Amino acid sequence: MSPTLSIAKKEFRAYFQSPIAYVFITLFLVLSVWIFFFLSNFFLVGQSTLRTLFDWIPITFLIFVPAVTMRTWAEEQKLGTAEILLTFPVRDWEVVLGKFLAGLAFLSVAILLTLPLTATVAWLGNPDNGAVIAGYVGSILLGAAYLSIGLWVSSMTQNQIVAFLISLVLCFILFIVGIPTTLSSLPDWLVPFVSRLSLGAHYDSIGRGVIDSRDVLYFLSIIVFFLFLNVQSIASRRWS
């Protein structure tokens, strides 16, 4: 097994070794279910769609993902275990990628645990399967983007709380720059540029049920960009 996968496996297991993971997954699910059934008046509206769930994912992830990533690097740097990890016969990027994959796996577990909701909707009515699949793909891509941002922020501090708050704010800004309210307050010439940069715009575009390669490419480049920054911030110990 490659060192990247060994690290990913160890990190993934580490999530479940602390109670925090269970707390966050439970919170995420409770919140999702609450939003789905009550906030959206599911039974009143009488439409078999998962739209509300996916509409709210960017907001629930805003809390959930930074909570997952906050300790990854911050804790290692505080305790000094980063020095063990970074003196194994591996490259810095292999460690970064390992941590990212572990986070992604954990996130996927959380997302997959919402499947009973989907099953309920399918049982009650006849939802558009394409939209549901696109919704899941979009959620995973958005979650992965948040994840790469959170990991990078965590690598720059030894304080988990600081990591959590900064990642939350950063993800929030990147998500919100594309929504109409923000765009309308910007000068016209900036609008097309900013709306393309926004996580929200691309997420909505996928959520409509069309998985466009441009949107996927956008998310992948965001992920690669922040993972690259993460590698750089790990390597920055060498520059001082």
Add this chain to the structure above:
Amino acid sequence: MIEVQNLTKTYGPTVAVDGISFEIPRGEVVGFLGPNGAGKTTTMRILTCYLPADSGEARVAGHDTFTEPVEVRRRIGYLPESAPVYAEMGIVEYLDFVAEVRGIPSSDRKSRIGRAVERTGLGPMIQKDIGQLSKGYRQRVGLAATLIHDPEVLVLDEPTTGLDPNQIIEIRQLIREIGREKTVILSTHILPEVEATCDRVLIINYGTIVASGTTDELTRAAQGEVLTRISVRGEAVNVEPVLMSTEGIEKVSRLDPIKDGTCRYELTTKDSEIEERLFHLAVGNNWVLTELHTETLSLEQVFTQLTLGDR
């Protein structure tokens, strides 16, 4: 095994390592000795490719630390300062992870973990999580992890800090044992540790090597003066003038008040054969010698001399 040439590393305006060079042959246990902040940890971090040097060269088993970090790290087992651990992991789980990252095939892992656990005496604790262990056992877990891939070189940064005296003795014995087959570099600011575990000492201060050699060599080299203590039964009035007029004795100081007709003196000389001459002196003057003791400077005194001096 390890060749270091003119290594320099600065942190902003602070020079942590200032052009040090040394060589360590295979199978030697070498101690880096120096006060806190002397540059020991930085040197070790360069050797383990955690930090790059600003200039100079360091090679481990023929591989350059700057251009072939992965090759170098493959051959090193490194215990960082204060032995950080993943508290939530179990001992076996952690050792298995280390073995896996280091690319040891799964068929080999069990036996290797078994051997490392046995060598470090972790057996009785094997079921526990690392977080439940005492400081001493955590240190052993760290040591076991450095041994798992059977490295040619061990780099141990202050392996005994924070341990109680019994644990210190055990860890030192372990290092001695490991040092029979492997090249070991350890750092410490505790002097007896070096005397107890190392073949050779490098005394580092302000990022430079101020002395190097075996502990014996170092103590001998620093010995400008020899202190000799003698007790003679006889009248002080008779003994003292004779001692003072003897050639080679530079200073005579009386120790305690004379009782039972015995007087004690501390003599300062530069003569290494002073004992023999004092014996003949006593025979010639018909004194009864009841004590004759030459004190050599301890490593501790050498260390203080070398590291407290002005820059």
